[in-house]
Every structure is written in structure tokens, then in C-alpha cells.
Amino acid sequence: MKALQLLLLGLSLGSIYSLIALGFVAIYKGTKVINMAHGSILLTGAYVVAMLSPHVGFLAAAAAGVVAAAVGAIVVERLVSAARTTDHLVLTTLTIGVDVLLATELTHRIGSSVLTMGDPWKDRQTEIMGTVLPQARIGATAVSVLIIAAFFLVFHKTNFGVRMRASADDPRTAALMGIDQRRVALASWAIGGGLACVAGIFLAAFPNPGLDQTAGLIALNAIPAIIIGGLDSTEGAVLGGLIVGVTQTLVDGNASSLHFLGEGFGTVAPYVVMLLVLLWRPSGLLGSKELNRV
Amino acid sequence: MNVLRLQRISLRFGGVRALDDLSFTVEPGTVHALIGPNGAGKSSCFNVISGHYHPDDGSVSFGDEDITQLSPHQIARRGVGRAFQNIALSAHETVLDNLMVARHRLTRSGFVATSLGLPRVRHEERRHRERVMEIARFVGLGEKFDRPAGALAYGDRKRVELARALSSEPELLLLDEPAAGMPTHEKWEIAHLVVSVRDALGISVLLVEHDMPMVMAIADRVTVLDFGRRIADGTPTEVQRSPEVIAAYLGSSPGPEEPENAAARRTRSETS
Amino acid sequence: MSETATDLLPGEPKPARRPVLNTSGRVERLRKIALWLSLLPLAAVPLYLDGSWLIIGILGMATAIGAIGLTLLVGTAGQLSLAHSFFVAVGAYAYAYAAGDPAGGGVEGLGLPSALAALIAIVASGLAGLLFSPVSARLKGVYLGVASLALVFIGDHVLKNATPVTGGYNGREVAPLSVGGFELSGGSPDLWVLGVPYGGRERLWYLALAVLVLAVVAASRIARNRPGRALQLMRDNPAAAGSMGVPVQRYKAAVFTYSSVFAGTAGVLTALAFEFIVPQYFTLELSISYLTMTIIGGLGSVAGAVAGGLFVTALPLLLERFTGSLGFLAAPGSGGLDAAMLSRFAFGALLVLVLICEPGGLAVLSRRLRRRS
Helix, strand or coil: CHHHHHHHHHHHHHHHHHHHHHHHHHHHHHHCCCCCCHHHHHHHHHHHHHHHHHHHCHHHHHHHHHHHHHHHHHHHHHHHHHCCCCCHHHHHHHHHHHHHHHHHHHHHHHCCCCECCCCCCCCCEEEECCEEEEHHHHHHHHHHHHHHHHHHHHHHHCHHHHHHHHHHHCHHHHHHCCCCHHHHHHHHHHHHHHHHHHHHHHHHCCCCCCECHHHHHHHCCHHHHHHHHCCCCHHHHHHHHHHHHHHHHHHHHCCCCCHHHCCCHHHHHHHHHHHHHHHHCCCCCCCCCCCCCC | CCCEEEEEEEEEECCEEEEEEEEEEECCCCEEEEECCCCCCHHHHHHHHCCCCCCCEEEEEECCEECCCCCHHHHHHCCEEEECCCCCCCCCCEHHHHHHHHHHHHCCCCHHHHHHCCHHHHHHHHHHHHHHHHHHHHCCCCCCCCCEHHHCCHHHHHHHHHHHHHHCCCCEEEEECCCCCCCHHHHHHHHHHHHHHHHCCCCEEEEECCCHHHHHHHCCEEEEEECCEEEEEECHHHHHHCHHHHHHHHCCCCCCCCHHHHHHHHHHHHHC | CCCCCHHHCCCCCCCCCCHHHHHHHHHHHHHHHHHHHCHHHHHHHHHHCCHHHHHHHHHHHHHHHHHHHHHHHHHHCCCCCCCHHHHHHHHHHHHHHHHCCCCCCCCCCCCCCHHHHHHHHHHHHHHHHHHCHHHHCCCCCHHHHHHHHHHHHHHHHHHHHCHHHHCHHHCEECCCCEECCEECCCCCCCCEECCEECCHHHHHHHHHHHHHHHHHHHHHHHHHCHHHHHHHHHHHCHHHHHHCCCCHHHHHHHHHHHHHHHHHHHHHHHHHHHCEECHHHCCHHHHHHHHHHHHHHCCCCHHHHHHHHHHHHHHHHHHHHCCCCCCCCCCCCCCCCCHHHHHHHHHHHHHHHHHHHCCCHHHHHHHHHHHHC
């Protein structure tokens, strides 16, 4: 039963990571930039939720947080597009600069306090199939599945999704066909930011104690997810997120027998998996192999 | 001198056949033109020869050696040079540095020797710099060695691209539209240059070019591609008479026009 | 472009007119002499400044060495790395372990002569870089950058858990470097120069300066010669680099290894300056600091990396020193805007501003100023 419990816990954590990873990939597909400020944007959203929740209630606060994170992401996008270069290395580095600014401010504001979201699930647990699961995680899984399903529906079935995919695959042709690159870029960043905030809310919920000032680093756990899955694959992001969540939970859950690997190996294990995947398939499990354009 | 031989090359991208059972031979000391409408597979063919793509079927040999599965740098080391169509220079670096990089296969200095500043590194550098300057003058770049490549006019950048390929001292030179986008008089300068590459330097040239008068004037042999297949192969005059070529260049019905003019007209309409 | 192709055949040399190359050669030589002369006042610094000032310079120079390695990797070769702090850590800990006293309290050591230990540490960081080559050879640009994050987190985990070697959370002591009984980072035997006592920091200043000069010379040679040209083309057009005979994968692995040697050297010097190392120093934040230095200095510019390294290292330390006299700064840990925070804001803002306004960084700015004057 313990194995099943860990697996379910891992999948639920993984579904949260999937949301972050999906945001990374949406932004990458939209603008070919890896948003290194993603962690700070997640924390910005979570901070807004934590501040507002006691006053306006959880749902309103969550909505405000999602909007704040989306706006934050759009600000980063505007900065990125202000740079007069298309060099993705420069643009990605620029997002590191934004991250330093945001993280410094947030660290200062949050100080030593722990952000709690005031979510309705609190620390209640439910028994399913002989395992005990926190209700917050069940909620997280349900919400993630809904959001991911909606994302894929929009991405594959709507006009807007077709435009996004077209610009991701071939920006120049898409531009020629009258697809507004700027709108696609803004939309992908806003979606990425919003997804990060939702993930942040669930990361703060039980069984975790809440988010402290270092929580921006947790968003980096989505980095192994996107590399395992493949940087340009939305399906890969979801798969990668689940793999990271399960790996981390399984390792943490068996910490006593894995003691020889050192304390807190759970947070490192996803990176080890990522390196192994890279050795095997440099473009990730579902990523498309890059053709050397000549 | 080595013969380049393509035998029954097929290359697919997904469902698209970029090259279909393509064979031809480039004899040493000749200018061999590869022509065909846009999308006929000329660039794919170059990419297969220079090792950027590996074909799904067939083989490429240079001299006695099968080079089908080798990587680009291994093929370059065997004396196959390449000038790119879309000017693949380091825009911020000087003309001299852009040319010197092509000496890579002819030079030895690695990270350690260079860091230590060994005398042989400096000697090697000086020797090769002189030769590269000679080549730059040969292609008509004059003395623009210290200018960043990106600051040069378009025609000069095309010449740097050509000079760089020559700087690797190739036995066989792949030239991808060396005169594209140039005004007519400059095009003919390049044509002269290609001929002197063959005659004065003794280098075989495989040339992709849209300008038919130029191709017909300087090529010893012509291979015509359409939809990845070879539809003709022979001397310029033979190729011009081939009904398949006329059909490919004019659509299905061969018109009353001379094929050479037709081809030239097509080129004009493509570039306009 | 009046010359036609035919009158440029080999064997018909054009009349030599290359004043361009000649003057630039002379300017180059004058600049070189000026640079070497500027070392003289730097060599005299320990006569005038006390240890608490010298340490800022020593750390700045040590960091500049690491930044030079990173600017070759990121700027010249276009390969992003966020793992630089990992290789700095390998250098620092490998030295501390190799030179450490085998009988030291709780933490192991090999007890090797410290000069040999320093050499081993630098080689070890190079080997660590080489070991990463299955990844560094196959990934390019930004993708390598995010993949290299793995090394930072795995490295951090090892530093905190391999307690016998690293001292775990509490860190470990670093033995001073000595050559033939003469300490280069300690005070024994006593030494006075022009009436000034030369202790550990005075001596380490010279060591750091000498190594920095070597690093600048070596990296400039790389950037200007065969390996640098191959790296630049690999950055600008990997396909063309291949067709010019550059083994692209091997060069990616080679420049990654080369840059980790610089990082390791920076690590040894940093460890000697700190005299005690803890894992909390070698974090992602350090990698980002290194990246900031190379960006501010101008990607690919060796001189820029030195300037950036000195600036990024010195700013928080100087601000901290002047906290008392700068009214707007709060004392560290008081919850207000302190020196560390202000410098973080400055670095973040500089990163964003430089990349938006002048992606060439200081190097391009100074070139432009010189041209105007």
C-alpha cells in the first residue's frame, strides 16, 4: 500500500510540476526563450494570493494571483522584445536579470515568513483505495487535469491554437500568412505566467507547510521536467512533470533505505534522471530532433 | 585527383522525396553544373555530399573512399570545400579571421599550444595568413582584410564566402549560387573566377547556379534535376537539346522558344 | 571593385598596399606595452593598502579569472553554462582536500605539498569538465545552459553530504599555499618590504595578480588564434564550421573543459583568500554572478570579463564597508535595504539594461569611446 500511496502522491505532485513545465514550453514555443524568471513569477502570483486571501477569500485571491502572474510574465515579455536581438542566448540571459530583480524584491518582502494560501482543503485527508491522500493534492490533480485538457483543446482545436502552433513551427511563414507574432508571444507568456501561479498555490498547500522566500527555486524543478520531456513538446512537458514528481516522491518516501545517497536526495534525483535521459536522447523523450539548418 | 561519385542517392524528409535515385559523377578538373527549378533538390544534394544530411539510400564516394556516412568536418578534411548560398560568415569577425578559419584542417595549434604561445603556433599563423591574403586578392577582395565581414557590401561578402571555401585548399569545391543577386557585370566576374579556379588552381567545381547563360558558358558538364530526380546529364549543348529539360523548364508543353532563352527567362521571373 | 577576376591570378602579385595591417600592428604593440606598464602600480598596491582592502582586490582578481573562462564559453563559443559555480567548487574543495592535514579534526585530507595540491585541483576541475562532455558536446546554446543546472544542484548535494571530504554544511578549513617553505597565502616566514609587513593577504595579492595576467594572456591567445576562430564560426553557423573542417562536437566539449579549468583556478584562489570554505558560497547565485560579469563586460571580451569580475565582486564588499557613511543603506540583517540587496538590484538591472541597450557590454562601449576620442 505504501508503494501505491507514494505513486499517487508522486503523480499529484507531478501534475503540479506539469503545469509549470507546460508554462515553460508554451513560452519557449511562442518565443524560443527559456524563461528563467519563471520561479519569481510563480512566487509573485503566490505572494498576491497569500496577501489577498484573508481579505477577499481564496477564490478571488487566486484569480487575482493568476492575473498578477500573467501580467508579470507579460512585463518580462515586453522587456525581452525590447532587446534588439533575436539571439536566444541573450534573451534567455535577460530573463535571468529580471529574475534577480524580482527575487531580490520578493525575498525582501517575504522575509522569514511562510506564505499560506487559505485554501479550502486545509490539512484534511481522504482515503482512496486504501491509501490516505491530502485533499489539497486531490484538488491539485483534478484542477491540473482540467487545465491541461483545456490547454490541449485550445492548442489543437481552436483557431488561436493553430496560429500559436504555426508560429512555433515556422515563425517567418506564419508572419507572412498574417499571424500577429506579437499577440502570439503575449498570449504564450500570459498563459505561462498564469499556469505558474496555479502551480504555486498548490505547492503551498498541504502536505507542504507553505511557500518561503526560496520557493522560486522549486519552479526550477520543472527544468528537469521540460528537458526530460523535450523542450518543444507540450505532451513532453506533462510527461516530464509526472516523471519528476514521481521520482522525487519515491526517493523521499524511501529516504531511510536510500540514506547512502545523502540527506535530501529527493530534490536532486530529478536532475540525475535528466542527465541520464540527456545521455540517451539529447532532445528529450518527446522533443523533436533539431535538423541542422544549412 | 579524386573523382566524386554519387550512386543511387535517395533522401526523404517525412513523406517528401527530396532526392530520388540520383547518380552522377564529377570528373577531376572540370566545372560541373547542377541545375534545376527551385526545390529540385540541388541544395539537398550539396548537403548530402558535404555530410550535413545522410541519405536513406545510395552512396557517395570521393576517390576510392566511401564518404556517405562521414560527418561534415571529416569530409572537409578529405578536400571537399563548400561555399554557402546564404553567406554563412561570422559577421563581427574580420575578413582575415573569416578566411583563416578555413585553414583549420591544414593547421594543428590546439588549446594548450595556443595558450602557451608556442613559437610554432606563431609561425603557423604567419605562414597561413600570407596564403589566405593571396587568396583574398585572387577573388578580388583587394586589401579589405581588417574589415568586419558583416560591414562589407553584398558582392564582397559573396566573395569572402568563396575565398573562405578556397582557403581550405580543396580538391573539389561545392559552390552554391556564387553569383546570386549580383548585377550582371559582377556575375561575369564571378564566372571568370570560377573558370580560373579550375584552370589556375586545378580545382574541380560542382556549381549550383540559376543564371543559365553563365552555366552554359562555363560548365564542362551539366546535370539537371527535377523533383529530386536526374532528368538529364551531359555537355551543355546536349542538355539544352534534351526534351525532358525543356519540359521541366517550361511546364508540360515545350514551346517554340530556344531552351536556353527559356531557362534564362525562367530565372529572370524567379529573381524578380 | 574595378578589378576583374582574371587579372588576379596567382603568380601576378598585386603591388603591396597594406598600411591597414601595419598601423594596427603598431597600435597593438603600443597597447601591449601600456598594459604591461599598468601592472607596475598594481604591484605596488600592497605597500599602501591594508589587508581588509587587499582582500577585496584578491577576491575580485580570483573571480575575474573564472569570468574569463566563462566569457570564452558563452561569448566566443555561444554555449551557455550555469554550472560555473560547480567547477569553482571543484577547484576549491579539491585543493582543500589534497592539501588538507590527514589528521585534521573530523575532515579528511591527503596532506600533499600545497603547490602540488593546487595543481591537482586545477586538473581535477578540468577533468570534471571533460567528464561532462557527453552532454556538453551534444547540446547547444541555451539548451546546454539549462541542462548544466543539473551540475549545480548535484554539486550542492555532494558538498553538503560528502562530509569526510567537504566538511558538509559546516565547510572545511583551507591550508595556506606554500612553495619551498615560503607561504604565498600565509604569514610564515616573516617578510618586510620597504618597512611594510607582508602577511598572507599581501602575498596572495601577488599570486592572484600573476595568475590573472597568465589567464588574460592565455585566453586572449585562444580568442585570437585557431581555436577562437573555430569557436566563433561554431557559434555563428555550426553547419559552416563543420564544412570548414572544425569538429563541432569535439570543440564544444573542449571549450567547456577549458573554461572549467579557469573556473577551478578561480576556485583555488578563492579558497586561499577565504581560508575557510562552505557550500553556501558555491550556489546557483554564484553562477549567475559569473554570468553577470561576462555580460556587463561584453560577451567574448577578455578585458571585459576582467572588468566585470572586479566590479561584480567589489561592489557589494565596498558598499558594505561604506554602509555607515551611506545614509540610505541599512545594516546587514536589519531588514532594510542593505549592501547585498542593493548590489543584487544593481546587478539585475544592469543585466537587463546592458542586454537591451548594448548587448556588446563594456567592451563595445569602450571601443566606441576610444574611436570618438
